[in-house]
Amino acid sequence: MALGETAPIIGIAFADILFVMLAAVMLGSALMVVLLRDIIRSGLAMIVCFAALAGIYVLLQAPLVAAAQVLVYIGAISVLILFAIMLTQTKAGPARLVFQTQSAAAAVAAIVLALVVAVAVGATDWGEVGERMHTATDTLARVLFDEFVLPFEVVSVLLLAAVIGAVYLAKREESGPS
């Protein structure tokens, strides 16, 4: 890299700045997903959230997971969800009330959950925590098709079953005898 390790004026490492920015974008767009009234906008915010998370995977030096995140989440699941949104929008427009009546209780529960997990993370000794390690894709492929080959095949059968099930569930009922 032509630049130094730390930013010239504020003295913080560039990698830290990148991490904070990606984390802020991810959390902000996640909040937009759950808070926006317009569901199409929250669907688009979800894509931003997934993209920022892919960036964080790159910072964690897991390039294949980042690529899979972009392909599977941004490329497939988001498009699926956007299509489902378009199919279920009614002419009446977005509903008056976006949230359930117990949303205040839900907010309290979510905040308590985050605090409990954060305290538990701070209090736990994770043993031998090293530096960030690079996960090489060829090693990953070797492990995936050797040690984890059974889960891999089970997942492929699961995906086939999910596709067939989804087609069966979503297809229009025939007006035949039933």
Next chain:
Amino acid sequence: MINSLDAYLVLSALLFAIGTFGFLARRNAISMLMSIELMLNAVNLAIVAFGAFIPGLAVDASVIAIIVMAVAAAEATVGLAIVIAIFRNRRTPLVDEYDAMRR
């Protein structure tokens, strides 16, 4: 900060909590499914973070994360198909109007 496991785990906890709030508070079934996706992503972030920092888990964590993504894709497919099937019958995506089994 970028080299501390705790930062990534707290980030993952925050994302999971946001997903929990969305799942509990939204009325639209598709919004609830999007919140579930956020929660699955938070778990994946925790798995990958453990894999990057704990030497014994390095490669296994990436494999598990990729398998979680595949299962999440299957879950989203079936969940959205169910939502569309219900929408076709009830003409609404709001879950609190699905009360056929309460009456």
